[in-house]
Amino acid sequence: MYQAKLAINVWDGWVRVFHWGLVAAVLVSFYTTKTSGLPFLFPIDVHAQSGYLVLGLLVFRWLWGMVGSVYARFSTFLYPVDDTIAYSKTLLKRQAPAYASHNPLGGWMVLILLLSLTFQALSGLFLSDDIFFQGPLYGLFGQEVSSQLRTLHQLNSDLLLILIGLHLVGVVVHRLLGEPLLAAMLIGTKRFRQQPADAHSEPLNISLLRWRALGVILIAAGVVVWLWF
Template sequence: MRDKVAIEVWDGWIRLFHWGLVAAVLVSFYTTKTSGAPFLFPVEVHAQAGYLVIGLLIFRWLWGALGSVYARFKTFLYPLGKTVAYSNTLLKRQPSAYASHNPLGGWMVVLMLLSLSFQAVSGLFLSDDIFFQAPLYGLFGDGVGSQLRALHQLNSDLLIILIGLHLAGLIVHRLLGESLLAAMFVGAKRFRQQPVDGRNEPLNTATLRIRALGTLLIAAGVVLWLWFY
């Protein structure tokens, strides 16, 4: 049966955010595992990747309130009861179709954003005790700094688990006939029936462009301040 319903879900800003975040996180993880080429000072590159992550996350948190309909948190965050009910239908391989994130995926997105936010912000208070000190290193004293270092390392393990679950979710939905990865490239999803949260609100309006510009300026300002601090 051919797909009958095509809905533009992810606006260009969300797609740029997503793939920019993927790249920055990959660089961040890589520079924790290398001590040489291709980077002369991996710890500095690690920190710079973290600054970019902070900027991207600032954009996403703001865009979750001001952005296009499917980017807004209120669109894809559901009460516990609906989330549990959806999880049960997923286990039975009979999940309802959602244009935006489904109830389980929506909370996973927020959890990952929170974990990434803590990881990036906590890194601002750290030092490698040799060559590099982050912009806010020493602000709260050695005791708090030591605790943040430990939590930073623990949270990196949590992030690996969350990323693994995210990738597993992509595979599960692909097996169920929903290509989430393709949608994050082209912006549109195709359905055999109208999704539960299907809406026909336009994505590219003058108001959204103004909001996007303002949000980008805020995020870029923070990144530039951190980069040249």
């Protein structure tokens, strides 16, 4: 007997634009640390500018995680440790319930990724290559601090590669389990055969969300403009 699927609009347009914008900016950031030429005349400058964009996007996401649509909020997908452990056990048994937003493990992975990316973007503001580039906050806390931040910036870069790899593995695993996360981040909608564990009935106030989005975008854009110019 045919069983209809329940469609839920999970990821709003702002979250999707943030996600793919962040992917593009991070790719440019990593690429410009590995090249010394084409297509960029001064890769270090492009690296810094992509870092500014990353920081602006992160400012948007941190704020949107507090005032955005229900499934975008951190309070929706960050669960207590006990709940996360319990979910992990059901996942190993392939009995894990479906979630509209991030599941407990995915929610903590998102938070760790955001924290690592934020540290990477912020620490870059204090660095200099002693030749072509000097961050807008270079020397603010002295040369010793800048030197320590340079080391941490490099180490965190390696950590980010690991976290991004784990994130991609998670996407593949969930696809094999029948949850197409990539498609949901493209179109914003997830389909379920039954009500997900974190289903919310909060009415969507489009007008209010637009005003909130405008305010958050202006703040994030202000950060980028200040850093860029």
